[in-house]
Amino acid sequence: VSWWCSTLLVGGEVLEGVRVSHSADGRITSVQAGVPPRPGDVPLGTVVPGMANAHSHAFHRMLRGRTHTGGGDFWRWRRSMYDAAAHLDPPLYRDVARAVFAEMLVSGYTAVGEFHYLHHRPDGTPHEVEHTMELAVAEAALDVGIRLVLLDTAYLAGGIGRALEPAQRAFGDASAEHWLDRWHSLRDRLADVAGRDDRGSRLSLGAAIHSVRAVPTDDIRVIVAGLASSVPLHVHLSEQPRENTDCLSAHGVTPARLLHGLGALRPGTSVVHATHLDEHDIALVGGSGATVVMCPTTEADLGDGIGPARALADAGAPIALGSDQNAVVDPFLEMRALEAGERLASGRRGRFDPTELLEAATSAGYASLGLGAHGVRVGDWCDLVEVATGSVRTVGSAVDQLPLTATAGDVLRVVVGGELVAARGRLARPPRGSLSARPENLLRGAVAALDRATAASASTIPRE
Ligand SMILES: [Zn+2]
Numbered sequence: 001v002s003w004w005c006s007t008l009l010v011g012g013e014v015l016e017g018v019r020v021s022h023s024a025d026g027r028i029t030s031v032q033a034g035v036p037p038r039p040g041d042v043p044l045g046t047v048v049p050g051m052a053n054a055h056s057h058a059f060h061r062m063l064r065g066r067t068h069t070g071g072g073d074f075w076r077w078r079r080s081m082y083d084a085a086a087h088l089d090p091p092l093y094r095d096v097a098r099a100v101f102a103e104m105l106v107s108g109y110t111a112v113g114e115f116h117y118l119h120h121r122p123d124g125t126p127h128e129v130e131h132t133m134e135l136a137v138a139e140a141a142l143d144v145g146i147r148l149v150l151l152d153t154a155y156l157a158g159g160i161g162r163a164l165e166p167a168q169r170a171f172g173d174a175s176a177e178h179w180l181d182r183w184h185s186l187r188d189r190l191a192d193v194a195g196r197d198d199r200g201s202r203l204s205l206g207a208a209i210h211s212v213r214a215v216p217t218d219d220i221r222v223i224v225a226g227l228a229s230s231v232p233l234h235v236h237l238s239e240q241p242r243e244n245t246d247c248l249s250a251h252g253v254t255p256a257r258l259l260h261g262l263g264a265l266r267p268g269t270s271v272v273h274a275t276h277l278d279e280h281d282i283a284l285v286g287g288s289g290a291t292v293v294m295c296p297t298t299e300a301d302l303g304d305g306i307g308p309a310r311a312l313a314d315a316g317a318p319i320a321l322g323s324d325q326n327a328v329v330d331p332f333l334e335m336r337a338l339e340a341g342e343r344l345a346s347g348r349r350g351r352f353d354p355t356e357l358l359e360a361a362t363s364a365g366y367a368s369l370g371l372g373a374h375g376v377r378v379g380d381w382c383d384l385v386e387v388a389t390g391s392v393r394t395v396g397s398a399v400d401q402l403p404l405t406a407t408a409g410d411v412l413r414v415v416v417g418g419e420l421v422a423a424r425g426r427l428a429r430p431p432r433g434s435l436s437a438r439p440e441n442l443l444r445g446a447v448a449a450l451d452r453a454t455a456a457s458a459s460t461i462p463r464e
Pocket of ligand 1: 115236272324
């Protein structure tokens with residue numbers, strides 16, 4: 001099957017009549033512009049490349065609309081998140097991930113980097129089946145058809161110089177060496193799973209260091225040395241001022257300088273948030289070849305602050321986007337919030353032009369996840385999103401300005417690896433093991449199951 005796009009917006013160009021063909025494994029084999037559709041082609045309207053959610057914690061979606069009373073800050077929100085984490089066993093974790101990945105797909109995200117740290121039982125002991133939580137995430141992605149880069153996360157400490165807190169034991173490994181052993185074993189296991197699935201080429205494994213708060217410096221060194229440079233490596237960086245003050249008092253340098261000194265800032269690395277950086281940090285990150293994953297709707301929701309995205313881009317860092325806590329799952333709103341933050345902070349418009357915003361949501365995000373080039377060219381993944389240009393939001397909008405006018409509600413059909421996976425807010429078919437193709441039904445079931453699990457066990461999660 002070939003897809004024929006009446007209009008294709010890519011790399012700042014608006015192309016008319018574009019025929020895109022792909023191989024059975026989902027890669028583009030030919031692209032012809034200025035041609036009519038052939039019999040048998042599937043006609044699409046206005047199309048952009050599939051968008052990447054370069055930073056997600058799927059289960060945080062369960063807190064949406066439940067944390068907005070009583071004030072507080074990031075650290076208070078985190079306690080609610082730990083409560084949710086304590087009640088997620090492997091089947092429920094899979095159902096939550098499946099529902100949230102379904103929401104992402106219908107919203108125009110064709111790929112997700114799941115920053116996964118919920119490895120073990122709440123008391124830190126391993127689950128009966130090895131890698132069962134990781135396989136739950138992989139299964140969820142295969143069920144709905146989204147492209148998944150599982151970013152298995154090293155999380156070894158409860159803060160700089162502090163042991164894991166009781167609520168963090170489920171995240172931990174005994175040491176960096178243990179984490180590396182588990183990571184390599186997981187890679188083999190995921191390759192097995194992928195090899196047996198017709199959507200298996202959409203599954204890959206990356207790595208993450210939670211943050212300089214949660215991984216001691218010697219362990220960061222071990223992890224960087226123990227992973228091939230081709231493995232995408234993600235790390236939270238300076239989301240909160242407290243991370244900076246703790247790092248300065250323990251190490252005498254900022255988190256960015258610490259990571260740089262440990263060799264952790266390199267091409268293939270993505271730093272997430274980068275909210276509280278000084279000028280030296282910005283130059284270091286910008287010159288390192290690392291990508292910066294901004295999560296503007298989360299940073300706004302949690303009151304983190306507005307990161308120096310334009311300055312980082314000017315210093316040389318590619319900017320990608322992530323939905324992080326999934327209070328918002330909408331790639332268009334992430335693009336808009338990135339630019340809105342810049343405008344609010346600078347008093348200037350057009351800090352990122354619409355082409356740069358779409359590149360952040362598409363090619364920079366794919367590169368950050370190790371998914372290669374993503375410009376609707378031969379050899380790229382055939383991941384496409386059709387956008388409504390005649391809705392109440394988008395009618396009258398210049399095609400190249402759709403990143404600043406559309407929303408997830410304007411996403412029509414979604415194609416991953418050449419397969420139609422979603423159309424008008426519904427999955428193309430119910431995910432395996434489920435009766436409904438509607439993400440809202442999958443989400444309702446997951447929220448209700450988590451509520452039941454929470455009610456059944458009076459929470460014994462110790463407070464900070
Ligand atoms: Zn995060």
